[in-house]
Amino acid sequence: MSNAIDFYFDFSSPYGYFASTRIDHLAARYDRKVNWHPLLLGAVFKTTGGVPLPMVPLKGEYAYRDFERSARFYGIPYQRPPAFPLATQLAARAMLWVRQAHGERKAVEFAQAVYRAYFVDGSNIADTDAIAAIAGKTGLDTAAVIDGANSAPVKEQLKADVDAAMSRGVFGSPFVIVDGEPFWGFDRFDQLEAFLKYGKI
Amino acid sequence: MSNAIDFYFDFSSPYGYFASTRIDHLAARYDRKVNWHPLLLGAVFKTTGGVPLPMVPLKGEYAYRDFERSARFYGIPYQRPPAFPLATQLAARAMLWVRQAHGERKAVEFAQAVYRAYFVDGSNIADTDAIAAIAGKTGLDTAAVIDGANSAPVKEQLKADVDAAMSRGVFGSPFVIVDGEPFWGFDRFDQLEAFLKYGKI
Numbered sequence: 001m002s003n004a005i006d007f008y009f010d011f012s013s014p015y016g017y018f019a020s021t022r023i024d025h026l027a028a029r030y031d032r033k034v035n036w037h038p039l040l041l042g043a044v045f046k047t048t049g050g051v052p053l054p055m056v057p058l059k060g061e062y063a064y065r066d067f068e069r070s071a072r073f074y075g076i077p078y079q080r081p082p083a084f085p086l087a088t089q090l091a092a093r094a095m096l097w098v099r100q101a102h103g104e105r106k107a108v109e110f111a112q113a114v115y116r117a118y119f120v121d122g123s124n125i126a127d128t129d130a131i132a133a134i135a136g137k138t139g140l141d142t143a144a145v146i147d148g149a150n151s152a153p154v155k156e157q158l159k160a161d162v163d164a165a166m167s168r169g170v171f172g173s174p175f176v177i178v179d180g181e182p183f184w185g186f187d188r189f190d191q192l193e194a195f196l197k198y199g200k201i
Numbered sequence: 202m203s204n205a206i207d208f209y210f211d212f213s214s215p216y217g218y219f220a221s222t223r224i225d226h227l228a229a230r231y232d233r234k235v236n237w238h239p240l241l242l243g244a245v246f247k248t249t250g251g252v253p254l255p256m257v258p259l260k261g262e263y264a265y266r267d268f269e270r271s272a273r274f275y276g277i278p279y280q281r282p283p284a285f286p287l288a289t290q291l292a293a294r295a296m297l298w299v300r301q302a303h304g305e306r307k308a309v310e311f312a313q314a315v316y317r318a319y320f321v322d323g324s325n326i327a328d329t330d331a332i333a334a335i336a337g338k339t340g341l342d343t344a345a346v347i348d349g350a351n352s353a354p355v356k357e358q359l360k361a362d363v364d365a366a367m368s369r370g371v372f373g374s375p376f377v378i379v380d381g382e383p384f385w386g387f388d389r390f391d392q393l394e395a396f397l398k399y400g401k402i
Contacts, residue, residue, distance in 0.1 A: 029215070047258055047259065048257055048258050048259050048260055049252070049257065049258070050257070051250070051261075056249055056250065056251070056372075057248055057249050057372075058248065058249050058367065058370050058372035059249055059251075059373070059385075060374050061370065062370060062372070062383055065383070066389075069392060069402050070392070072402050073391075073392050073395060073402050087301070090391040103346070155365060166259065169259055169262065169263060170259070171257075171258075171259035171260050171263070172260070182263060182266070184260075184263060184267070185388070187386070187389075188267075188388075190274075191270060191271070191274050194274060201270050201273050201274050
């Protein structure tokens with residue numbers, strides 16, 4: 001099998017969510033595995049000077065419209081969340097712990113449930129209760145997930161993962177790297193697919 | 202005929218250039234006219250706090266790669282210009298003057314020639330000689346174009362046009378507004394086409 005696809009995303013990123021609904025199917029069509037890497041865009045923006053889209057004058061209003069229109073265009077369920085953007089440390093650390101305890105498949109199932117809870121059901125995923133509820137619905141021990149997410153080693157690991165991502169040039173969500181080729185944005189998935197198909201663009 | 206498409210672009214924007222190679226054909230397929238509006242992103246960024254892509258850490262390096270890869274993906278001739286980004290006031294004002302003196306069709310021909318000179322032939326379009334040469338090749342009186350571009354009324358008009366664009370929510374290049382619906386980026390031309398085809402998304 002060819003190299004895995006590295007898929008970076010922040011749980012508060014609508015375009016990351018859109019990408020999360022497609023990446024595994026896309027990869028499977030070209031016989032690739034996907035490694036899912038939760039990011040903290042807040043930490044990344046400290047380096048790049050980035051600002052969450054909705055906070056930029058003019059761009060902010062447009063961004064909300066683009067989230068909704070893009071969701072309709074691609075046929076992806078989406079409801080504008082009541083709180084946006086929000087802190088995603090807890091969700092990201094919970095996912096890392098689920099991977100350690102239960103492996104990649106369960107971690108991806110959990111990540112997809114977090115994204116749906118936030119962008120379809122309007123849960124406040126910065127909240128411990130919300131993450132516990134998602135863990136429960138995913139068939140996990142809720143207390144174990146929360147304890148694991150708040151443990152020092154998992155906190156350290158997330159920090160190290162985000163640093164490693166930035167050192168590879170990752171600066172946004174979604175961000176994909178495959179065979180050394182970087183793709184930023186769900187709107188580059190057409191180019192990503194061409195790259196997977198032809199090995200170059 | 203339906204409402205015209207308003208097409209906003211900065212002459213220093215690679216994605217604006219890509220869009221300029223497609224917008225008239227796209228519009229014609231749906232029986233729409235295009236009004237071309239040169240922008241000054243520098244003035245817009247004063248309002249939005251925006252920064253030219255190549256100057257953002259991490260994002261900057263990626264941006265150059267994305268310009269080239271997108272050009273290949275869409276089959277659009279592109280050479281990374283020696284000077285980038287650069288001031289586009291003179292090019293924008295020259296275009297406004299050509300429109301006043303010779304009408305929309307000639308102004309668009311001139312604009313396309315400016316984009317090609319910059320993104321294919323590597324001319325420094327901030328330079329008076331370069332704009333004069335482009336005007337000459339487009340069959341215009343070079344001295345008249347330069348004098349017109351530097352006249353007070355044309356300077357005032359460009360300022361007013363940029364303010365009017367921002368008051369409509371324009372914040373980047375390319376930016377399209379049709380029937381009140383805004384589209385930012387060449388990577389939204391698929392959604393723009395769907396909107397033209399179905400009247401909604």
